[in-house]
Amino acid sequence: MVISDIHAPLQHPDTLDFLSDTYKRFKCNHVVCIGDEIDFHNLSKWPKEHDAPGPEDELSKALDFMMDLYKLFPEVDVCISNHSSRPYRMANSVGVSNHFMKPYSEWLAAPPGWQWQSRYIIDNVLYFHGDGYSGEKGHINAAKDSHISTVIGHLHGHAGVHYITGAIDRIFAMNVGCLIDVNTYGFRYGQHSRVKPSLGCGIVSEGKEAYFVPL
Numbered sequence: 001m002v003i004s005d006i007h008a009p010l011q012h013p014d015t016l017d018f019l020s021d022t023y024k025r026f027k028c029n030h031v032v033c034i035g036d037e038i039d040f041h042n043l044s045k046w047p048k049e050h051d052a053p054g055p056e057d058e059l060s061k062a063l064d065f066m067m068d069l070y071k072l073f074p075e076v077d078v079c080i081s082n083h084s085s086r087p088y089r090m091a092n093s094v095g096v097s098n099h100f101m102k103p104y105s106e107w108l109a110a111p112p113g114w115q116w117q118s119r120y121i122i123d124n125v126l127y128f129h130g131d132g133y134s135g136e137k138g139h140i141n142a143a144k145d146s147h148i149s150t151v152i153g154h155l156h157g158h159a160g161v162h163y164i165t166g167a168i169d170r171i172f173a174m175n176v177g178c179l180i181d182v183n184t185y186g187f188r189y190g191q192h193s194r195v196k197p198s199l200g201c202g203i204v205s206e207g208k209e210a211y212f213v214p215l
Contacts, residue, residue, distance in 0.1 A: 001028040002127070002202035003076070005036035005153045005178040006069075007083065009061035010186045012199060015179045016068055018215050019201060023073075026203050026213075031073045032120060034153035034176055034202075035081025035129035038062050038108070041186045043086040049185040066108060075113030077120050078104070081129035081154070121148075123207025130154030130175070136195075140164070143173035151176060151202060151210070159198035161210045174210040176202035 001023050006015060023031070039062070042048060042055040053061065078084075087107075088098055104116040119128035130152030133142050140162050143150035149171040159177030163170060177198035180187055187197075199215040 001026065001031050002151055002153075002174075002176045002204065003031065003033040003037075003073075003179070004159075004176040004201050005034065005081075005083075005156060005180065006065075007036055007039035007178070007180050007186065008065040009058060010039050010041070010181055010184040011065060012179050012181045012215065014215060015065075016072060018179070019069075020072055022201055022203070022213050026205075026211075028203070030122065031076045032122070032127050032151075033076050033078040034127065034151065035079040036083040036153065036178075037066070037069075037078065037081075038084045039186055040083055040086040043090050049188065052185045063109060066110075070111050070114070074111050076115075077122075077127070078114060078116045079120070079127060079129045079153075080104075080116050080118050082131055123204070125149045125151060125204055125207045127151045139173040139175040143171055147171075149173070149207065149210070151204065153178065156180065156197040157193070157195035159200055159212045159214075161212055172210045174202050174204075174212065176200070176212065177214075179215065 041052050042058055088101055126146050126148050136158040138155045139152050142152050151174045153176050155175055156178040159175050161172055161174045163172050177200045200213050203211040
């Protein structure tokens with residue numbers, strides 16, 4: 001199962017129940033989080049919403065959710081992503097080396113089974129957050145560039161699966177959407193966008209088939 005962009009503490013209120021039910025329904029045995037598990041609204045370079053909680057309160061609320069997610073899935077491969085990496089990028093912007101920063105697992109109080117890497121290849125399927133890609137064909141372009149089946153998130157409004165068949169092989173491209181609460185302060189910027197967020201998660205079966213499961 002591929003957990004899509006949660007953006008805690010701005011997650012959809014049904015996120016935990018939905019992920020638990022989907023994991024059981026498809027009899028999953030491995031979990032990948034495609035990234036943006038934390039939003040870090042206050043560490044953004046963009047204008048902040050005035051009613052947003054301060055950075056400490058925001059992180060505390062996010063960690064409350066993450067603790068429940070850890071209990072549900074004690075072993076997860078997490079893709080490093082643009083929102084969750086905001087503390088590191090902010091530190092770097094003022095000249096603080098990542099050498100002095102705590103690892104993700106420590107400041108997110110994660111269990112030993114959670115690990116963070118830029119990308120994973122599992123059953124010959126590439127998983128990464130999706131930075132550098134945009135639009136409704138972002139996942140397709142990512143698969144074409146990688147030349148293997150590819151799963152991304154990042155692009156909230158374009159979830160789905162596309163198969164690409166060549167002379168001797170077939171690969172798939174999947175965007176797993178997101179699990180955000182569109183009514184929260186962090187997503188007001190998209191209220192008038194033509195493309196709305198696609199809520200759900202992804203399923204990959206033995207590296208051969210992929211499904212987007214809508215919430």
